[in-house]
Amino acid sequence: MSYENCARIINDDIFDLVNETFGREKSSRNIEGRVNFFDTYKDYFVLTDDGSYSINSKEINHKVETLHTSTGAISESFEKFIKPMKFNYYEDIAVLDICAGLGYNTSAAIADFLKNSKANLTIDMVEISKATLACGLLVPSPIPEHDITKKAIENELIVQDYAGLSLETAEIPENISINVFIEDARQTVQKLDDNTYDAIFLDPFSQNMAPELFSLEFFREFRRIIKNDGIIATYTSSAPVRAGFIEADFYIGLGPIFGRMQGGSLASPNPEMLDWSLPKNDEIRIALSDVGIPFRDPGLNNKSKDILNERTRERQNARHSTKISSAVKTPIFLGQTMDDEKLKRRVERNLAKMNIPSTTSPQANYIVEVEDDYREKQDFENNSRNRILEMEKRLKKVKEEEIKF
Numbered sequence: 001m002s003y004e005n006c007a008r009i010i011n012d013d014i015f016d017l018v019n020e021t022f023g024r025e026k027s028s029r030n031i032e033g034r035v036n037f038f039d040t041y042k043d044y045f046v047l048t049d050d051g052s053y054s055i056n057s058k059e060i061n062h063k064v065e066t067l068h069t070s071t072g073a074i075s076e077s078f079e080k081f082i083k084p085m086k087f088n089y090y091e092d093i094a095v096l097d098i099c100a101g102l103g104y105n106t107s108a109a110i111a112d113f114l115k116n117s118k119a120n121l122t123i124d125m126v127e128i129s130k131a132t133l134a135c136g137l138l139v140p141s142p143i144p145e146h147d148i149t150k151k152a153i154e155n156e157l158i159v160q161d162y163a164g165l166s167l168e169t170a171e172i173p174e175n176i177s178i179n180v181f182i183e184d185a186r187q188t189v190q191k192l193d194d195n196t197y198d199a200i201f202l203d204p205f206s207q208n209m210a211p212e213l214f215s216l217e218f219f220r221e222f223r224r225i226i227k228n229d230g231i232i233a234t235y236t237s238s239a240p241v242r243a244g245f246i247e248a249d250f251y252i253g254l255g256p257i258f259g260r261m262q263g264g265s266l267a268s269p270n271p272e273m274l275d276w277s278l279p280k281n282d283e284i285r286i287a288l289s290d291v292g293i294p295f296r297d298p299g300l301n302n303k304s305k306d307i308l309n310e311r312t313r314e315r316q317n318a319r320h321s322t323k324i325s326s327a328v329k330t331p332i333f334l335g336q337t338m339d340d341e342k343l344k345r346r347v348e349r350n351l352a353k354m355n356i357p358s359t360t361s362p363q364a365n366y367i368v369e370v371e372d373d374y375r376e377k378q379d380f381e382n383n384s385r386n387r388i389l390e391m392e393k394r395l396k397k398v399k400e401e402e403i404k405f
């Protein structure tokens with residue numbers, strides 16, 4: 001079975017329809033299938049609040065996700081992926097768009113660049129699924145720059161003998177170069193050059209559907225290919241993802257909030273590129289509890305299920321040995337007095353296993369006093385990464401009784 005068939009991609013029905021349509025286009029040289037597709041199969045597309053369209057994913061374990069937030073597919077691209085970037089528009093810019101899907105993030109980058117720069121823009125789009133990219137040709141363009149993206153997608157689909165006709169009429173401006181990689185992003189990143197990208201957009205399905213695209217080893221490749229002032233943006237606020245970035249030697253920061261309760265995540269080798277710290281309790285949980293154990297994919301070729309199972313095993317082993325149990329969010333009570341006696345008993349039972357006698361013991365205060373210096377605005381010294389690493393170090397000292405209280 002090809003990876004496209006087992007990966008988390010678009011819904012099976014639309015997948016089959018798109019493949020049939022492009023198959024017929026090649027054999028009959030007839031433009032009708034593509035031109036009429038959207039009107040004929042409109043119900044398969046999901047209208048989002050800003051008027052742009054999304055599609056549903058394949059059903060995995062009875063779960064379906066749309067490719068974009070219902071709050072607005074193209075707005076999400078601008079808000080989550082473009083706004084946090086700090087491009088130097090006087091210099092050439094290189095962007096890596098991972099999980100390019102319908103090409104909205106790429107199109108938003110083109111729009112931003114054309115508005116602000118006269119330099120050169122290179123975008124490397126990576127998407128596992130030809131049918132999903134082909135859907136990008138079938139949806140109405142939410143912004144004019146999407147027509148440029150469509151042209152680049154169509155060119156590659158013709159090269160790969162998936163599309164038969166050149167129907168897209170937009171011209172790709174001379175100062176913009178768009179490469180389309182149609183393969184598993186884990187394979188692509190290994191081929192990319194060191195120190196290349198100003199921005200990486202990381203836009204997979206959620207971590208439980210696609211943990212392979214949030215792994216520590218994948219992020220280590222990012223660390224190699226990103227420039228020192230480059231920024232990675234992703235929509236998720238997940239602890240293992242943020243922990244993975246830290247272990248891969250990135251600074252991390254809070255991303256914009258759009259269509260969700262919590263802000264996403266930003267990562268950069270340079271702390272000065274990231275304005276906002278993570279929330280305090282997120283830092284504490286990542287540093288001290290087993291939720292802060294990242295996804296691992298050592299050969300960059302493991303199956304999602306195995307990556308999830310392996311992490312569950314690692315969490316169980318770490319609990320009460322190197323990490324405080326994440327049950328009842330135990331670590332966030334360190335340094336706090338607790339009124340709820342029942343909860344307090346549970347929390348203190350977990351803490352005792354790490355040689356922390358109570359939530360207000362000197363040991364507890366020693367670990368979280370790092371947060372006394374917490375500032376929302378980050379800088380070179382005062383930032384989420386440094387606090388998380390310091391709390392981890394202190395927990396280890398307490399557990400191993402290297403320090404007397």
Ligand SMILES: C[S@@+](CC[C@H](N)C(=O)[O-])C[C@H]1O[C@@H](n2cnc3c(N)ncnc32)[C@H](O)[C@@H]1O
Pocket residue numbers: 007008009010066067068077098099100101102103104105106126127128129132183184185186203204205210213
């Ligand atoms: C949330 S959607 C991305 C939406 C997209 N950024 C856009 O602008 O339309 C996730 C995408 O990841 C793709 N994908 C899944 N596994 C992949 C892999 N291993 N490598 C590359 N792309 C993958 C799916 O086919 C899907 O299009």
